[in-house]
Amino acid sequence: MTNEFVLEAITREFPESVISSSEPYGMLTVEVKxxxxxxxxxxxxxSSLEFNFLTDICGIHYPEFPDKEIGVVYHLHNMMANFRIRLKIFMSRENIEVDSLVELYAGANWMERETFDFYGIKFKGHPDLRAILNMEDLGYHPMLKEYRLEDGTRTDKNDSMFGR
Structure with missing residues (x-):
């Protein structure tokens, strides 16, 4: 199994769905609708590709790109051929919802809950979408890049000591 073979199979089956593809560090990465x-x-x-293991689901946030501000990354693994693939989707902040994969992979349950908890991405059809690691009354999603990393009013810190 090769990157070219898998990409060709996806584009043949879903010709209008593939937006882009690349191979960072040799791993096939496909952005789809x-x-x-x-x-x-x-x-x-x-299919005969047999990606039977969902390795990970995680969120990403690019506030500098309004049309593609929020993303979800899926890592799948064909354990028989030891082949991995990364799929990415992006959405605007106004439409932060995607279909759940729980009915395909039971392990997606907690991964989707974690992604919802940290990024606020809603997974349609999820059986129990609620906070898993943060307190339910937290009121924000901590992995969104909406807040300054440091307090600019601090006077007890010398930036030159941190290589800045």
Whole structure:
């Protein structure tokens, strides 16, 4: 199994869904349309490609790109061929919702809850979408880049001591 073979299989089955592809560090990375992610992953799992293990689901936040501000990254693994693939989807802040994969991979349950907890991404069809690591009354999603990392009013800190 090669990156070219898997990419060709995806583009043949879903010609309108693939936005871009790359191979950082040799891993096939495919950006697809948000509305097609569940169909594509279902195909990757149930076809002869046999991506039967969902390694990870995580969120990403790029506030400098309003049309692609929030993203979800999926890592799948074909354990028989020892082949991995990364799928990415992006969405604007106004439409921060994507289909749940819990019915395809039971392990997606906690991964989607963690992604919701930290980024506020809602997974349609999730059986129990609520905070998993943060307190439920926290009131914000801590991994969104909405706050300064440091307190600019501090006077007890010398930036030159931190290589700045």
């Amino acid at each position: 948000k509305e097609d992610i569940k169909k594509i992953i279902h195909y990757l799992k149930d």
